[in-house]
Amino acid sequence: MQAHAAMGPHDHFDMVTSAGVLRLHDPRRFGAVVYAYGNGDPVMHRLLGKLGMEPLSDDFRWDAFFSGLRSSRAPIKQVLLAGRLVVGVGNIYASEALFLAGIRPTMESSRIGPVRARRLYAAIRQVLELAVQRGGSTLRNFSSADGSVGHFQSEARVYGREGAPCHTCGTAVRMVRQGQRSSYFCPRCQRA
Numbered sequence: 001m002q003a004h005a006a007m008g009p010h011d012h013f014d015m016v017t018s019a020g021v022l023r024l025h026d027p028r029r030f031g032a033v034v035y036a037y038g039n040g041d042p043v044m045h046r047l048l049g050k051l052g053m054e055p056l057s058d059d060f061r062w063d064a065f066f067s068g069l070r071s072s073r074a075p076i077k078q079v080l081l082a083g084r085l086v087v088g089v090g091n092i093y094a095s096e097a098l099f100l101a102g103i104r105p106t107m108e109s110s111r112i113g114p115v116r117a118r119r120l121y122a123a124i125r126q127v128l129e130l131a132v133q134r135g136g137s138t139l140r141n142f143s144s145a146d147g148s149v150g151h152f153q154s155e156a157r158v159y160g161r162e163g164a165p166c167h168t169c170g171t172a173v174r175m176v177r178q179g180q181r182s183s184y185f186c187p188r189c190q191r192a
Ligand SMILES: [Zn+2]
Pocket: 166, 167, 168, 169, 170, 171, 186, 187, 188, 189, 190
């Protein structure tokens, strides 16, 4: 077994393998480690059975995405965060994708028409692909497993920019609280 770095205050789990250590580094405690025997495990099924599509996989289908949007009357931002339609779209990525699609975070999901839904479908992929390239969007003052700080957040178009001018139209970016999370949007580029 190789020696590995000591666990820090935000490290919750280490799995030591012959190829290295898989570590759960989770400052905000949103994560979980589930160990289960086989596909039929009831705990596994309960935790994963309701999870949505993975946007960067072939599993992310337009028809399923659009019908999922149409079936919810919740605000679109909350539908994206909930994880039942898509997984991995966290608070920052949801704000950014909605900006790219020109949809206000408070818009009722079922009222989004096919044109803007298409834009959102593409924007989710675009934002997540950029985030992967940039090494994620780690919290300020925290670093990723290899010690480098994520650079996605510094390129955000609206997230964390309340009061600052929109890069597209110059209007001041606004912030609204939705279910205890902050959503950022441009009132001009995202009219509804
Ligand atoms: Zn704007």
